[in-house]
Amino acid sequence: MSLLRLDGITRRFGGLVALDNVSLEIPGQGLSAVIGPNGAGKTTLFNMISGFRPPSEGRVHFDGADITGQPPETIARRGLIRTFQLVQLFEDLTVLENVKIGCHLHTRGGLLAALVPTRAARAEEAAVEAEAWRLLTETGLTAHAHSFAAVLPYGQKRLLEITRALAAKPKLLLLDEPAAGLNRQETDALAALLRRIVESGTAILLIEHDMNLVMNVAEEIAVLDFGRLIARGKPDEIRRNPDVIAAYLGTEEAAHV
Amino acid sequence: MNSFNTIWANGRGNLATWLLWGLAAVFVVYTFASGGYLIAVLQFALIYTVLVTGLNIFMGFTGQVSFGHNAFAAIGGYSSAVLTATYGWEPLPAGLVGLAGALLCALVIGYPVLRLRGHYLAMATLAIGLIVYEVAVQWQSVTQGYMGISGIAPIGIGRFTITSDRGLLVFLMIAAALALLSAAGIRRSRLGRAFVAAAGSEDAARALGIDVARYKLIAFMISAAYAAIAGSLFAHAVGFVSPEVFGLPMVVMSFTMLYVGGIGTIAGPALGAIIISVLPESFRTFKDYQDLAYGAALIVILIYAPRGLASLPELWARWRRRSA
Numbered sequence: 001m002s003l004l005r006l007d008g009i010t011r012r013f014g015g016l017v018a019l020d021n022v023s024l025e026i027p028g029q030g031l032s033a034v035i036g037p038n039g040a041g042k043t044t045l046f047n048m049i050s051g052f053r054p055p056s057e058g059r060v061h062f063d064g065a066d067i068t069g070q071p072p073e074t075i076a077r078r079g080l081i082r083t084f085q086l087v088q089l090f091e092d093l094t095v096l097e098n099v100k101i102g103c104h105l106h107t108r109g110g111l112l113a114a115l116v117p118t119r120a121a122r123a124e125e126a127a128v129e130a131e132a133w134r135l136l137t138e139t140g141l142t143a144h145a146h147s148f149a150a151v152l153p154y155g156q157k158r159l160l161e162i163t164r165a166l167a168a169k170p171k172l173l174l175l176d177e178p179a180a181g182l183n184r185q186e187t188d189a190l191a192a193l194l195r196r197i198v199e200s201g202t203a204i205l206l207i208e209h210d211m212n213l214v215m216n217v218a219e220e221i222a223v224l225d226f227g228r229l230i231a232r233g234k235p236d237e238i239r240r241n242p243d244v245i246a247a248y249l250g251t252e253e254a255a256h257v
Numbered sequence: 258m259n260s261f262n263t264i265w266a267n268g269r270g271n272l273a274t275w276l277l278w279g280l281a282a283v284f285v286v287y288t289f290a291s292g293g294y295l296i297a298v299l300q301f302a303l304i305y306t307v308l309v310t311g312l313n314i315f316m317g318f319t320g321q322v323s324f325g326h327n328a329f330a331a332i333g334g335y336s337s338a339v340l341t342a343t344y345g346w347e348p349l350p351a352g353l354v355g356l357a358g359a360l361l362c363a364l365v366i367g368y369p370v371l372r373l374r375g376h377y378l379a380m381a382t383l384a385i386g387l388i389v390y391e392v393a394v395q396w397q398s399v400t401q402g403y404m405g406i407s408g409i410a411p412i413g414i415g416r417f418t419i420t421s422d423r424g425l426l427v428f429l430m431i432a433a434a435l436a437l438l439s440a441a442g443i444r445r446s447r448l449g450r451a452f453v454a455a456a457g458s459e460d461a462a463r464a465l466g467i468d469v470a471r472y473k474l475i476a477f478m479i480s481a482a483y484a485a486i487a488g489s490l491f492a493h494a495v496g497f498v499s500p501e502v503f504g505l506p507m508v509v510m511s512f513t514m515l516y517v518g519g520i521g522t523i524a525g526p527a528l529g530a531i532i533i534s535v536l537p538e539s540f541r542t543f544k545d546y547q548d549l550a551y552g553a554a555l556i557v558i559l560i561y562a563p564r565g566l567a568s569l570p571e572l573w574a575r576w577r578r579r580s581a
Contacts, residue, residue, distance in 0.1 A: 081465065083464075101453075104447065104454075
């Protein structure tokens, strides 16, 4: 049974068809990836799934429910958490606070808890604090816990965004080009982290440009080109697929492969 | 939010922080001892501390803008004035009615208006203040128009009323302290984190399951509640309300206090309220040039401490590091 199912997703921007009848099933475990050249419609696909834009046609099903057209916060509550291609951190807050905000969905406190520090309210705050530190340890950011997110080096910002997303305990984690702008070392560390996340039982759907990373970690790959799904399969199959090679390298170069 | 963290999390041993609080304490003790006009100035500052603390929750924490919080202060102030002076109610239930009225208005107005952003939100909230002002002027049978309502009883419960200036000062100090403490509690909590998340990145907040529209509305209502309480306190402290009292100058004043004190910080509203209340008094020696000196002082503060007086300890620490 798939965790996420897309049925004929089409998205038009004026006359442009950004996504053309894309159907896809993503399982509830393991790491899947969507790849494709620039402008293939990958980020548009993510926006359809996470509720930031509605599809023009088609339905999105997640965890047994039709979530088409629901707002992002409702979709997040169901356990589908995304990151952004351009890292979206709370720049003026500390690294620790960023992660604590990620715990929002799994805590309850409102105005009363803020004004009256009852035992239950204090216990919840302590749990949030402990969970945030645990996650920072897991992703290796503890040394920066009290730094402002704004001053982190780029690679660590990416890492922080993933850490914060993990705090929301996703069933499915959507990562939008997490390796963009990372150097080789950082990309390897990221690959190791993604494997650990998958092992702990969280499914990941990755959009990625970096073929190295994808071939390294993905079990299932879907390829988008000009808004259309042109291939699906294991990394080895994708690597050999002539349509994929053509889409990535242009047909002329593909002849030489 | 940098200065917030410096003062409340990392800067406990900071000399400048203690200096700032020390100065404030000296001023309060001096005022208390000397009495007279300064007491009235400080009372005024403490009432404004409550108002600006509320405004800070909406503007500083949640990153929105409102030019209309004078409307909620007016609802609180007029409820207290009319119900106690005209109908002989006790101050407490009268104040609670004002509080409920302000919350209801904030809910009804906030729901549609908070969809707007930036300048549009500023214009819409400005209109709320102007509408309430106009109601206060025109609804003469209740508000007595431009004349205003005078002879409002001092604050108290049952037979216990606070009649002395010093007693009222202590009462207002407690009220201002509670305002600051509650704001600090909110900022530290899950609720406060949802507010600052909405200010930091709406997209990121929503992707983490935070209902940004709902939390903006909650922040708007909470800040309206502070404003209503400040309005009620004003009515009882001064014994008089009129449309002018809750007019545009109140908006300008509270904005100045918020930015001079330090928007987004906890201590900022109190620092701003006290400095902005005292500053014009301390420039009296300049006579004709009083306003000029006052304006110049404001500009100097905003240029050299753009995040307000509450960020001074941080600036001081940076200066020491550089010269070390």
